Amino acid sequence: MNWVFLWLRALGFSATVPGIPLIALACISLFVILPSCALIAYLDRKLSADLQARVGPCRTGYRGMLQPVADCVKLLQKNSMHSQTLGELLWMLLHTMALYASLAAIPLGSLAMMVDTQMSVFIPFWSALVLALGTMLLGLGQYTTPGWLGGIRTAAQSLAGTFPSLIGILCVGMHAGSFRWSALAASQGFLHWTMFAHPFLLLAFVVFVGGGLVLLAIAPLDGGLAMSDIHGGVAVHVTGRQLALFQFGRFYGFFIWSVMTVVLFMGAWRIPESLRSWFLALDAEVCISVVELTWLLLKTYVLMLFILWIARANPRARVDQITDFSWGVLGPLALVALVGTAFWTMV
Template sequence: MVQSAQFAHSLEGWFGLLPLWGWAAVSAFIVIYFLALPFGGLATYIERKIAADMQDRIGPNRVGPIGLFQFAADAVKMLAKEDFIPKGGDRFLFNLAPLFVVVGSCTAFAVLPLSKYLIGADLNIGVVFILAVTTLIAPGLLLGSWASENKWSLLGGLRAASQIVSYEIPVALSILPIVLISGSLQIGSIVEQQGWTVFGENQASYHFWNAFHNPFTFFSMFLLFIGGLAETNRIPFDLPEAESELVSGFNTEFSGMRFGLYALGEFCDVFVMSAMVTALYLGGWHIPFLDIEKLGFALPTALVAFVQFHMFMIKTLLVVFVVMWLRWTLPRLRVDQLMGMCWKGLLPLAFFNILGTALWMWVFKGQSLMQLLAGHG
């Protein structure tokens, strides 16, 4: 339970060992090489495999066992490609733009609650922190598209920025019911409160997964998921890179590792969005109906963290699977449909959910559906 100011101060305390840039490099190295890069790389492989399955093909199967090293081959190919910058483009912004996307999506990994004992920094503004750092992605897309000196790119970038700015609002509003329920913005404590168990003494104080707290939060979860899809520019909201309209949208002129950074950033963003749905609505690291720490005998903390980490990953990757599944199921929306859906569909529904949840909290004195059913009401 680290407060963000304390976190900054404790960071300061460690500076005796290494200079500031050293610590920045170490922490960035850990996040990128142990979380973001493996996920981003494997996700491209898994996405292709899922696509192949859904289209009755085999998919990548040449590099390594069942094609598992395809992503490494792709990375080598990207690094070996010509480093191309358009002649009329803006060199400085062209180099800077992909970094915004990577920094924005990788920094959010710091507050993801992988387990009760495995969380980079359990900031007391955790949810706001994720929303804040992922907004850095929008300037990255917009500046990259402008620096490309290409009309398709610019159209894609403008679409991306307007889409992300618009959908930020329903996303933030569909997080609010959870803040109402938990009375906290700290992701660790939000997840902790969802640990309702069948035979536990904590039934009265803990509620089950927030998605099943009341009917309004159940709908709110889908709003968060849809808004997250739009914020990460995934199909059916991939208008910024719509291949059939804009060549490849904002990343048309990007090649080699700069394109790789955009792709990596997008996959990391998908993971962060799915992790947010998991942590806020699907109980995070909790095993349903079971508290691994209250089995009657004590387990080593490392084992608890291991099991919780895998539970969290299973849930998150299931959400990621749904994201990929939708990609091969739904057609792309039109621009006017996209904006109409955000402002006329998701926004009023999100307000309705907030009011409904507040009403539920008032009528049932903060008890969740599961607690009422178990007779604690």
């Protein structure tokens, strides 16, 4: 909780403010997660509009920059279309749980970290699983055929995606010698990324990202939410505020997976050592955390936009083909990466 004190001191408060963890959680969601969500939503709409020879949002604010805000406000003032079922309540509970459990363990820099245990990596991973479980329950709880099919597809996909991505994590853990965020970052440098350490780790990177897309059902692998055949699948009966929550949850899954990928494979938050020692000499630790966070988020956004770019250029894959691909291609590749990394680490 170091960093909260740092900031409090920098802003002129005494360090004895009660409810520090809550302040920290609120800060992360208000100043990191929500702006990221808005930014990626805007960039996605604007860049895909550029790709697709159209204009995209342009009315709200300068070049439509306030569009995500407008969307959110619109959804928030809407009521749900029908009364809530037990399944939906359960879903909302799981959703919130996944969200806040992993917020505490999300790695956003060497100083900005709340929980850093031996098993840090698995906390966001677990929350991705809970999100998938929640989505499945939401679909199954709707008592409609599209919702049912969407739920089943989500379940099948998350099962298929978990295996390779879990093994991808193991590869990195083996390489770094720990699953602690700080240790994972320490094993990398500003430009010395784990994914380029040796070919098997590059393979593990590909498997981890691919498995994550399958697990979280991110386009173009989002058969459970397909518009053309089951008109939205799980999301078909989710409206108003619930839809805002649902879409935010999906974004959060995507975001946290990208942050994990960056921390595990793409140099984490490491900035050049000279810059760091220069800041330390100036006694400006707040600056270090800001620069680290910026660098981490920048890489995360680039990765997310790259994935969105692929999604825009390709049709949606069929669910049975996705799961086949995940079990039949990503799974064996993950095992190859694991064995290769093991040998490489021993030698």
